[in-house]
Each structure stands twice: as C-alpha cells, then as structure tokens.
Amino acid sequence: MKASLIAIDWGTSNLRASLLDAHGGLLEARSAPGGVMAVPDRRFAEALLALCGDWIDAHAVPLIASGMIGSRQGWQEAPYVACPAGLPAAAAQLVRVEVRPGAVLHIVPGIRCIGIDGVHDVMRGEETQLWGAGLAAGDCCVLPGTHSKWAWLGEEGKVERFETFMTGEFYGLLTKHGILGRLMAFGTARPETFDAGVRLGLAQHGNALHVVFAARTAGLMGDIDPEGLPDYLSGILIGLEIASATARHPQRSVTLLGDDDLCSRYETALGIAGVDTRRASDGATTRGQWRVALQAGLAKYMA
C-alpha cells in the first residue's frame, strides 16, 4: 500500500521512525539510539537521514515529529501551546525544519499549564500520545517514565491540565549516583518488597525527603537484602507519586499509557492505593502523530 507519512518519535534517548499508509496504518518501523542528547554536534538532519533517508527518497511523503526534538536542546524549539490544549491548536503551530532540500520535518509543539501550586508545568511528546490514545472527557491518564505525567482530559480531546513527577529520574539518580545504591544488588524482581515500598510511600507522601532513606536503613539493618532494595525504593517513589497526585485530585480510575513493565508496576501500586486501572491501546504515539498530520493537512486519509 502507498505510504503517506513518516512519523517520528524523537525523545531524549531514542529515535523511532514509522512509515504509515494512507489509513495511518504501520507499513514499517525503525529505531536508533540517537536520542536528542546523543546526537553529536546537533547534526539532527544527518541522524534522521541515516535512519530513514531511503523512505524520503522512495516515497516523498511529509514528515512529522514529536518529543524532545522540539525542545531548546533539540533541533529547533517549538513554543508550547497553553492548556486547555487541543490537537487543532498544536497542528496550527507546527515548526518546520529542512531535513534536506525538498524535505521538511514538522515538529509538534509541547504543551504547558499552571498547576494548583501556581507553578508552570510542561510536557513534550506525551501530548501527542494523549491525542492518539482515544481518551474520553474527564479521563485521567498516567504516563509513567523518567518524568511521569498525570493528565486530565477535557471536552474535544483537550488536555485540561497535567502534572509532572520526577519519579523515574529520582530512581535513576539515587541508584546510580547516590548513597542508596551502594547497598543494592540489581537484576532480581522482588514483588513483595515493591509492595512494602508502595505502602510506605503512600502513607508518608508528606515526608518524601525522609522516607527514601528507608531504602538505606532497611539495608543496613538487614530488614531487606541487597536484591530487594531496588524494588523497595521503586515502590516508595511510585507510592509517593500516587499519593501526591490522588490527595489533591481524588481518582477512582486512571488509564495507563507507556512502557509495559513500568505500566505493570503502576498497575500494582495503583491497585494498592485503591485506584482502578485500564491500559491504553498500543500505538498511541503514531496514532497521535497521524491525527496531528491530518489536522494540519499534511496527510490525507484515503477511504
């Protein structure tokens, strides 16, 4: 079938390209480790052409990208759309960069909002996934990750508001560079220590800078063995996140969107917190990119 769009998911650490047919269906997918932070000397055009220059040659179709590629550290900054943020507003504000003469990449802007704490919040990439996830007005969607996002959907698929939690980054920093990691052994899943961590984090979310120290003292005191400590810390942090989010925005159910293993962790933790979960269907990123491209008139749906 004829190709109609190259959809690119370009984040901090990964670069993924999908060749889509005239119904937005996947013809072929490729990926490379060339995330925004890994591209030497900002040679983004080169990185992209290395991955899918042959698609551009063969199909001459439009290109669209979402993710950190539109950040200040990326190819070209795509200014944020303010919440409530809908797909039409984003489609009207795509940023164009030339990949090579005759081939233009359209970068989807990120979105921003001001939280109930009066502070700015931002996302880049997740907004496109949200628009592709088939969510309903009133839904709350949780996207676990380095910077975990909780997003609340409004009418017409708009993102009403959202909140970022640095859960995944904290886990990485504490285990890789911090004192907590020194007692840990990695590689073995320990569901029971994960659960214990979740319960502690949920109960002590007003006390985050203290309670993570439990992942050291539990090791020092021999309460948890080195293999159990990584899951204990993971549980504490995810518990803190869930309690923080739900204390201010009570939730009976949420939709999980993202990496399978991480979604399983959140499923377990949310279950302990008494929150029902469902999973978003696969392919939300590409479907969101397809929808933005359609809205912008870049791609045309062929019936």
Next chain:
Amino acid sequence: MKASLIAIDWGTSNLRASLLDAHGGLLEARSAPGGVMAVPDRRFAEALLALCGDWIDAHAVPLIASGMIGSRQGWQEAPYVACPAGLPAAAAQLVRVEVRPGAVLHIVPGIRCIGIDGVHDVMRGEETQLWGAGLAAGDCCVLPGTHSKWAWLGEEGKVERFETFMTGEFYGLLTKHGILGRLMAFGTARPETFDAGVRLGLAQHGNALHVVFAARTAGLMGDIDPEGLPDYLSGILIGLEIASATARHPQRSVTLLGDDDLCSRYETALGIAGVDTRRASDGATTRGQWRVALQAGLAKYMA
C-alpha cells in the same frame, strides 16, 4: 600545657584531628581530605598516622574517633546504640582498633531509632556533636547537611528520637547529575529566589516529586534566570524538609548545629516557616568526643 587526648572526626569526605589539653581545650588542629571513602584500599591506619603520627609519638595519649569511620565502609563497624541514646551507653560500647602497636583508636558507635513511620533511622557522628552541644531536655536540634538530621533531646542528654532528611544529597544529585542542573549557572547567591523556593517547598511538602520540577520550568519559562535556579532548588528542598518535620512534630524553636553557610540558609528558611532559631556554640564535635572519652575513662579531667 600537657596533651591528654587526640580527638578525631572522620567522616565520608573529611578527616580532622584535634589535640586536646587536660581540660578538653584545643592545643592544635589538623585536617586532611582523606575521608572514609577517599582512603585507598582501606589503609586507615596509614592515613591516620600520616596526619598525626607525630602527636602519638610525642604525647602517647588515647585516641577517640566519631563519624563514618565506624560504619561498614569504615575501619571497623561499631554497632548502633538504640534510642533513647545517652553518652554513657555509647562510652560503654566503644570499638577498639589498633593504629600501631601500643596505640589504640576508640570508635564511638552511631545511634538508631524507629520513626513514627515504623522505619529504622540511623546517624553516625552527629550523636557525638549532640552530646557536646550543651542542649537541654526537650530541645530540638537541626544538623543540616548531606543527610540533614532533626534530633529531639530527652532527660540526661539522651537523644530521644531523630529523623534523617536526604536534602543535601538530593540537591547534589539533581544539580550534578540530573536534568535540573542543565539550565543552571552556579556561583551567584540569590537570596530572593531562595526565599521563593522555601515558600513553595513549605506549601507543597505533600508533593515533593512534583514540586522540584519547578526548578526546571521556572528556567524554561524565563521566570528565573540561570544564576537564580540553584538557590531556588535549594530553597524548595529545605522548605520541603522543614515542612515535613514540623508538620509531624510542631516546633516553636530549634538549635542549629553545623556548617555556618548552611546554618544561615536554614535560619532564613526556618524564619519563613515561623520557627525561632539559635546557634549551638562552636566546637560541639570535639567537646562531645572529650565527654565520651571522660565517661569511658580514657581521658581524665585535670582541675
């Protein structure tokens, strides 16, 4: 005046030795960067002899040490004394290691307690400072640092209970290894952004994993310039710590003990939180070591 004790403060990153007279007064002080983590191949005796072997030769007085040197990563593990933890219990439980034939180092044990969250907490080194700080029953003493400690004193100078906050470690990890540091410029003090951070941390202590992200968005949105971001983050973290501690243990005043610059930050932040502060007098570490040595019969007070 005749020397009577060599008192050694041996932490994670520093090694300090004080030669004390027969009244516990300071005759001479030396320090080296050879903290517990910096001593190659655990050659602790060598490091100590390099710093003050001549004192041992000249005076043949007892040696006492407190701090991380008594941890599992240190010279020899000194098991923790349980709270309520008094100086006599610690003095009865000194761990002896031979520096060289005829010279023994006495390591002060750390202390442990179980918090109201049901989780173990530990300190090593700060307990000796607390015993040397001249605190009264009922006092709350805050020792800011990598692992900030809040300690509550009971009768007879016992430490009733305490709580650790990983405030300093979080600041270091986030600025050195995390995404927040990327927008920051270091070196310029910005008291007004520090205050703004403190207010945010105090108000949002139930939401720690989210609110630290403000130190990124405030930079992205141009609300705070790169020079102001380190103090903003520092303020947020200290505000989180103070609100967490005082929400569960309301405090009208605290005694600050530690590094001058850090104590000034906490003074400001505690003032914003409505908590009065006083500073412990200098020399608490050495005075605590002297008191433990007296109690253990290692040193004799000469009137």
